[in-house]
Amino acid sequence: MVSDPHASEQAGGSPEDRKPPDEAHSAFTPPLGVPHPPIPEDEHPTSEFALPAGLRPEAPAEPEGSAFVRPGSTTGQTPLPTPAGATALSAAFTPPHGIPVIHLTKEAPWQDRMRTMLRMPVGERPVPERLGGGDEETGPAVPRVLDLTLRIGEILLAGGEGAEDVEAAMFGVAYAYGLERVEPTVTFTLLSISYQPSLVDDPVTASRTVRRRGVDYTRLSAVFRLVDDITSEGITLEEAYRGLAEIRRNRHPYPSWALTVASGLLSGAASMLVGGESLVFLAAAVGSMLGDRLAWLASGRGLPEFYQFVVAAMPPAAVGVAFGLAHANVQASAVITGGLFALIPGRALVAGVHDGLTGYYITAAARLLEVGYLIVGIVVGVLSVLYVGLQLNPGLRRLNPEQALQVYKAPVVQTIAAMLLALAFCVLLQQERHTVAFATINGGVAWVVYGALAHVAGINAVPATAIAAGLVGLFGQLLSRYRYASALPYVTAAIGPLLPGSATYFGLLNFAQGHLPQGLTSLVQAASLALAIAVGVNLGAEVARLVLRTPVVQEGGLGRRAAKRTRGF
Known part of the structure; x- marks a missing residue:
């Protein structure tokens, strides 16, 4: 008979007696007269994933944490206590083969030091030493540092500096003020920089667009000195901003009338290189000055640069x-x-080829496209006048393309003309006065080397031009390293005597006369000479960096990372 719980409670039994029996909790209580099933040996059966008897569970190597918790080895802005010579990453992120010891020699120019660090992975870069401009606890003022970095990069890019050196300058400024995880990006008209405080923090990105470009190598040199002060002397943010404001306020060293006279002097000296006399010198100078004034007028009316070149030609x-x-x-x-x-x-052209050789293909393509548009503008202007002249007198003897085959040998006159041409280029580029003499001598040396190879040794004009341009790039790089400045003031003006003016003109003249095969041949030669100049300048600069002391010293020898290595795939 099944017991009644209400009856036992009314009988006044003990609490244990009043507690319902275990069978009351089960819905499968057997009926009266049916025996209970046998009790299992283990009242708590194990999981089917339990370890077999006799095996011990292995202790976890380390407690598991959340994926959203800040790792303890993040580099951030405060360097962690690491062994002497180790990098900022802790042992948890150290690869099995280890990280080589890296030192940056302070004797090397900041361009080489920062360019080398840009080619390193972010995790292998040495932790920067914090300079003035921020609180030791809160870190540097990140928005102000990024703004200063972009403003400096804008001046350099607008002045014609290569994308590699602009990125090196931007990285050097940010790195000097303690921003370790920073990545600058430079294209033809856009500058951007991204900073990530740690592996888990959100990045901060800022950008700036270059609206106007102008050539002023005096301002370019001043910015290089400012970057050198920031990376080496450790000036504060306020001092850097004041220095940048002074650079922007400074006027150009040469007035507009001096630029017009320099343009005439350049054209007159160039005419002497191809056999012109005093009257030719004067006529070329007058024509060039008129073209310069017309270009200024077109610029003042807001016409694009393409039309300025059309009217100047x-x-x-x-x-x-x-x-x-x-x-x-x-x-x-x-x-x-x-x-x-x-x-x-x-x-x-030199800047575009340099960007392409160093791996900045977007910027290189944009620069070369700009060169193409400007050359088309020159072609339109010259061809329009030549076509009109040939329609008035089809037998113009003084415009005979056969003169392209003649070789003018007047070494003394041509060397003096080459130096005058380089001097005029220095004025047009608004260079500092102490750089004019070096660039002028460099241009004279380039022409002497080219004349010796092409006219005396009988070497083809293209390799002779490349060798002469290589010496220009080599000397310019050495001078820039000696003065911790940009190499452009010592290189750009010096390549002026090597420019393919004659080949370009005779190609256009053949086109105007309807001789398309001869015109294409001359223009292909002009393009080959231009590329030889650009490649030679870049090669000379790379040779200078290769033979001089490298800024990176690693365990086991000297190290220098390449900009890019694809191995053909």
């Missing part, structure tokens, strides 16, 4: 055609060639 060509129509005893082709020397965008 017309007066020199018009002066040469006028001499030809008048049957004057003047070498009209030398007049037009001299005017083209002042217009060929050699600076942009």
Whole structure:
């Protein structure tokens, strides 16, 4: 008979007696007369994933943490206590083969030091020493550092500096003020920089667009000195901002009339390189100055740079055609060639090829596209005038393309003309006065080397130009390292005598006369000479960096990382 719990409670039993029996908790209580099933040996059966008897569970290597917790080995801004010579990463992030000891020699220019660190992975970069401009507890003022970095990069990029050196300068400024995980990016018109405080913090990104570009190597050199002070002397943010404001307020060292006179001097000196005399010198100078004034007028009216080159190329060509129509005893082709020397965008071409060789292909493509547009503008301006002149007199003897085959050998006159041409380029580029003498001598040496190889040794013009341009790049790099400045003031003006003015002019003249095969041949030669100049300058600079002391010393020898290595795939 089944017991009644209410009856036992009414009988007044003990609490244990009043407690319902265990069978009451089960819905499968057997009926009266059916025996209970046997009790299992273990009242708590184990899981089917339990370890077999006799095996011990292994203790976990380390307690598991959340994926969203800040790791204890983050580098951040405060360096962790690490062994002497080790990097900022702790042992948890150290690869099995270890991280080599890295030292940066202070004797090397900041360009080399920062360029080398840019090529390192973020985890292998040495922890920066915190300079002035921020509280030791809160760290540097990140927005102000990024703003200063972008402003400095804007001036350098607008002044024609290569993308690699602009990134090195931006990284050097940010790194000097304690921003370790920073990545600058430079394209043709856009500058951006991203900073990530640690592996788990959100990155901070800022950008700046270069709206206007202008050539002023005096301002460029001042910015290089400011970056050198920031990376070496450790000036504060306020001092750096004041220095940058002074650089922006400084006026150009040469007035506009001096630039016009320098343009005339450049064209006159270039006409002497191809056999012109005193009257040719004067005619080329007048035509170039007229073109310069017309370009200034077009610029003031807001016309794009393409049309400025179109109108600047017309007066020199018009002066040469006028001499030809008048049957004057003047070498009209030398007049037009001299005017083209002042217009060929050699600076942009060298910068574009340099960016391509160093792995900045987007910026290189944009620069070379700009060069193409400017050359097309020159072609349109010159061809328009030549076409009109040939329609008026189809037999212009003074514009004969056969003069391209003649070789002018006047070493003393041509060397003096090359140095005058480089001097005029220095003024047009707004260089500092103490750099003018070095660039002028460098241009004279380049022409002497080219003349010796092409006219005396009989070497083809393309390799002779490349070798001469390589010496220009080598000497320019050495001078820039000696003065801890940019190499552009010592290089850009010095390559002026090597520019392919004659080949460009005779190619355009053949096109105007309807000789397409001859015109294409001349223009291909001009393009080959231009590329030889750009590659030679870059190669000379790389040779200078290769033979001089490397800024990176690793365990086991000297190390220098390449910009990119794809091995063909």
